[in-house]
Amino acid sequence: MTRIASHRGGTLEFGDSTWAGFAATAAMAVEEVEFDLHPTADGRIIVHHDATLDRTTDTAGIIADMTAEEVRRAIVDHSGEGFRHPLFLEELCDIFQGSTVAFRCEIKPGHDGRLYQGFVPKAVAALEAADRLSTTTFSSFLLDTLKDLSAATDRPSLWLVAPAVLKLVGAAGVMDLARLRGIPEIGVHIDTADRTLQAMAEEAGLAFGCWAAHTRPQIGKALDLGVKVFTTDRPTLALDIRNARNDSDTTRR
Ligand code: FE
Numbered sequence: 001m002t003r004i005a006s007h008r009g010g011t012l013e014f015g016d017s018t019w020a021g022f023a024a025t026a027a028m029a030v031e032e033v034e035f036d037l038h039p040t041a042d043g044r045i046i047v048h049h050d051a052t053l054d055r056t057t058d059t060a061g062i063i064a065d066m067t068a069e070e071v072r073r074a075i076v077d078h079s080g081e082g083f084r085h086p087l088f089l090e091e092l093c094d095i096f097q098g099s100t101v102a103f104r105c106e107i108k109p110g111h112d113g114r115l116y117q118g119f120v121p122k123a124v125a126a127l128e129a130a131d132r133l134s135t136t137t138f139s140s141f142l143l144d145t146l147k148d149l150s151a152a153t154d155r156p157s158l159w160l161v162a163p164a165v166l167k168l169v170g171a172a173g174v175m176d177l178a179r180l181r182g183i184p185e186i187g188v189h190i191d192t193a194d195r196t197l198q199a200m201a202e203e204a205g206l207a208f209g210c211w212a213a214h215t216r217p218q219i220g221k222a223l224d225l226g227v228k229v230f231t232t233d234r235p236t237l238a239l240d241i242r243n244a245r246n247d248s249d250t251t252r253r
Contacts, residue, residue, distance in 0.1 A: 007214075007235075009024070009025050031229070036106065101135040102137065105123070
């Protein structure tokens, strides 16, 4: 069965990386919750997509240059329920205590596009301390981050292949790179996914998934392809579509 990952806690349904979105996701029949991490200047770990607070909160600033206290004064901008400050990683782990939803943890670069020095082992240790590491898969667009991850943990990582990378490096080059680097899985934007690419990944021994399947046609495409997993900003819609398909399969049998 194709796995569904609630992207940033279901951005289009609950806001971007909001408390309400993660709490809703924890109670859903999805398999994974996707989220992104950034360090604060004083060594805490914040669950937030952007490296800055500017786009999604009532505050401006670079998370890595701020103290945790400063970051926590921000309110995540979401017009629905659940106006709350950005979460600490420990709080995300608390929300998912007792939930069967697995973690899909993306390690982002800083606002300047550079890796946070020494951040990967800290994130791994924090997940371990919360007893969450054993159900975490990591992801990154950056090959150097994937290298840091494989040095820090035995947990699986997947390479998020940006459309521009796929275009410039080419599908064969992407497969070669993944194989050379010992990366077991790739994820591509749903709009760049097709049967040929999927077959190439499988031939290279790579698991194949998609990201950013937010619309009904995109979700349908991911399910038609039967990819391993896809991320979506609309986890409720994705579940409805998958359930409806499973029901009609059962009826046909
Ligand atoms: Fe992400």
